[in-house]
Amino acid sequence: MKKTLCFYFQIHQPVRLRRYRFFDIGKRHDYFDEYVNRSTIRRIAERCYLPMNNLILDLIKRYGTNFKVSFSISGSALEQFALHAPEVIESFQKLATTGSVEFLAETYAHSLASLSDTDEFERQVRRHTAKMKELFGQKPVTLRNSSLIYSDQIGERVAAMGFESMLTDGARHVLGWKSPNFVYTNVMNPRLKLLLKNSRLSDDLTLRFSDHSWHEWPLTADKYARWLKDSTQNSEIVNLFMNYETFGENQLAETGIFEFMRSLPEYIFSMTDFEFLTPSEAVKKHQPVAPLHVPYPISWADEEKDITGWLGNELQNEAFEELFKIQPKVEALNDPGLNEDYSRLQASDHFYYMRTKLFSDNDYHHYVSPYETPYEAFINYMNVLSDFVVRVEDMEKMRNIADDKITEEEKSPGKKKRVSRVKSAESTAKTTKKISTKEKR
Amino acid sequence: MFGWEFPPHIAGGLGTASYGLTKGLAKHGVKVMFVMPKAGGDEDQSVVKIINASDVEMMSEYSNLDEYWQNVNFMEIGSNLVPYLDPVTFERTVKETIKTGEYSEHIVFRNKFQFSGKYGTNLMEEVARYAMVAGTIAAQQDFDIIHAHDWLTYSAGIVAKKVSGKPLVIHVHATEFDRSGENINQQVYDIERRGMEAADRVITVSNLTRNIVINRYGINPDKVVTVHNAVDFQTRGDLEIDRGVKEKVVTFLGRITFQKGPEYFIEAANKVLKRYPNVRFVMAGSGDLFNRSVRRVAQLKIATKFHFTGFLRGDDVQKMFLYSDVYVMPSVSEPFGISPLEAMRAGVPTIISKQSGVAEVLKHSIKVNYWDIDALADAIYGLLAYPALGKVAGEKGLDEVNQLKWENAALKVEDVYKDVLGM
Structure with missing residues (x-):
C-alpha cells in the first residue's frame, strides 16, 4: 500500500476593526476599517492567492488526479474576496471543478466558539457548510477548527454534527511517544477520525524555508522528497498543514517557494512511494491505530501548541466571556445586521492581538498586530463590543414592546384590531406592488 | 515671573x-x-x-x-x-x-x-x-x-x-x-x-x-x-454634545499615575457596578499605571462597563465633562487639583479626595479619604441613584466655582508683594 501525503491549506482573513473610541459608543456602528481590509486583501491576493492557485491548477493539469490538495477558507475571507478581489473566488471555483481539491468545513468567522459552551460553534459551522455548497458545490465531510484547535469535547461535538474526520495538530505533549503519521480517532466517538499535522515537515516550509541561518538552507524539492522518504519509514500518512499565505506572502516569491512547489510533485513521484490524497480519501484508506486522548484543547500555535495565544491572560478571558455571554440573545433575535457583526467580532485574530506572552518562537502566523500594545487592542475591542451589546439590548426591548402590542391588540377585540388589520393589509399590498414593479424591470 | x-x-x-x-x-x-x-x-x-x-x-x-x-x-x-x-x-x-x-x-x-x-x-x-x-x-x-x-x-x-x-x-x-x-x-x-x-x-x-x-x-x-488657585472662565467653549450612551457616566480624568489614585477609582467602580448596573465608568488619561489599570479592569470582568479613552486634549476634555454625570478625583496627594473645578464648571457633581488642596476651598463637593473605597463607592452610588443629590451638588457646585476667581487669588498675591516690599 502506498503512503499518503496530504496537503491542507488554511485561508483566513479577519475583518479588521477601525479605531473605535468611547465617544463612538451608542452613536456609530461602523466598526471596521474598510481601507486596511481592502488593501490587505488586494495585496495578499496578488502576491499569494492568485499565483498559487494558478500554480496548483497547472499541477493538476499536468498530473491529473494524482495531485491533490485541500483548503479551508473562512467565511470572513470569502466575504472580503467577494468585495475586494472577486477573481480569487473564481479561481478557487476553477480548482473545485477539477475533482482534485477538497474543501473543508470550519467556523464561518474563524471563531473561538468551540471553546464556549454556547451553540454558536454549530451555528458557525452550519453557516460555513452552506457557503461551501453555494460557492464550490461540495458538502464538506471533514472539519478543521480555527488554528486546528481540538479537544475530546470538541471532537465529540464535531462527530455529532455528522463529520467523518477532523484535522488537528500532532502536539508532542499529547502524542508522547506516538507518531503523528497515522490516523487516530476521537476518544468519545471513535467514528470521528483524526489527521495530525506533521510539524517538522510542515514548518520546514512555513518557518524555515527562507531562513539563511538554517543549516539546511537552501531547501530544494529533491532534498525535501528525500527527507520525506527517510524520516517516514514506519509511517502511513504525512500531513502537511499550513497557512496558504506561506506561499508568496510569508515566504516571498523571491525565496523560490513557488518554484519549489512546482517541482515537488515530480520528486515525490519519482523518489518516494507516496501518493497525494485529500483528507476524506485518506481516512477511508487508512485504518485508525488508536484513540487519541486530548482532555485540554490543543492548537497549532506557538511552542506550547495550546490555546494560550488567544485565551492566555485576563484581557483575553474577559473579552471572550463578554462576547459569548450575549450569544443566546443574538441567536434569539436573529437579526441579519447583528448576526453579521457578531460573526466578525468572533474572529480569533481580535483575541490574538491581545496576547501578552512573549514570542518565544519564530511566530509562524507572522502576525502584524494593528495595535501598538495588547492593551490598546483590548480597549478598542471592548469599546466595539460595548456598543454591540447596547444594540442587542435595544433591539430586544423593541421586539418586546412590539410583542406586547400584538398581544394587547389580540386581547381587546374592537376597533383597534380592525384598524391594525386594515393597515397591515395595506402595507402588504404596497410591498407586493414594489416587488412586482421590480420584477417587471 | x-x-x-x-x-x-x-x-x-x-x-x-x-x-x-x-x-x-x-x-x-x-x-x-x-x-x-x-x-x-x-x-x-x-x-x-x-x-x-x-x-x-x-x-x-x-x-x-x-x-x-x-x-x-x-x-x-x-x-x-x-x-x-x-x-x-x-x-x-x-x-x-x-x-x-x-x-x-x-x-x-x-x-x-x-x-x-x-x-x-x-x-x-x-x-x-x-x-x-x-x-x-x-x-x-x-x-x-x-x-x-x-x-x-x-x-x-x-x-x-x-x-x-x-x-x-x-x-x-x-x-x-x-x-x-x-x-x-x-x-x-x-x-x-x-x-x-x-x-x-x-x-x-x-x-x-x-x-x-x-x-x-x-x-x-x-x-x-x-493662596488657593482659581479657574479661568474666559476659555469656556460653548460645546454642545449629544451623548451616545444612555447610561450614566462616571469619569476619572487625569494622569494615570500613583499620585492620582486610579486604582481606588477602579475598585470603587467594581463595587458600584454590582449594585447599580445602569452606569459606565470612564478613565481618561495616560500614565505609567495605564497597563496595570486595564489589566485590573479585565480581571474584575467589568470591561464592557469601564472604558479607557487614552490621553485627551483640547475639546475632547470639555466633551468628556459634558458626557459625565459624576466626576471623581481620588488623588493620593494633590497640592491643589484644578480638574474638579473644571468639572463643576460644566455642572457636574464631583467627588474629591480629602488629600487634595482643592478640598479646602470646596463646600459643594463630596469628600472622601482616597483609600476608603467603600466611602467612594457609596458617594458615587448616592449621586447616581438619588437624582436630587446630583442635581443640587451640580448646581451649587457651579455657583461655588463661579466665585473662585483669579482676581481674588491675585489680590492675595499682591498683598504678599506689598508685604515684602514694605509697602
Missing part, C-alpha cells in the same frame, strides 16, 4: 495656573514680565510680556562671577549623578574635572541656548542653564519683585535675586512628595529646599502644601502663605 510653561503649550495645570494668575494680577494693575524657557510665539501677550529664554544671549562677564557659580554649580556637580545625563555633558564634565581638578567657567553658557521647555532627559541641564539666563535678564530688565513658579525655576529666581537684589517670592504648585510619594528624587528636593530658604516669601496653593513645606522642608511658617 519665572515659569516653565504658559498656554497654549502646556503639559499640565502649572501653565494654566500661571496664566490665570498673570491675568488676575493685570486686573489689579500689576505688570508682569513672564520668562519661559521656550516660547511658541502664540502665547496671549495682552496681559503679560513674554520673554523667551532661548532668545537671550548670555553675558560672558556674569559667567565669571564667583557668586554666580555658588548658586548654580551644585547642579553641575550633581549632574553626572543624574540618570538621564547626556553623553556630551558627561564627557565635558569629566574632562574638565580631570584637567583642572575643579570646575572651570569658560563654559558653553556664553551663547544662546535652545531650551526645549519640555520635561525631557536634559531637564537638569535645562534647569541650570535657565538659571544662568535668568541672571542676564535680571541685570538687563527693570522690575520690583521676582516670582518663581515650581522647582524648575527656583534656581533662576535665586540667581535673579543675587544679581538684582530684589526680593524673591516662590510659588509652590507641587512638591516632590506629591509627585513621587516617599521615594523622592533627592536632587529635586534639594533644589526645592534651597529655593524656599532663599525666598522672602513662599506661596503655597493649599494648606496641605503649606504643611508639607513647613514640616518636610523645615521652612519658617511665618513666611509661608496659602
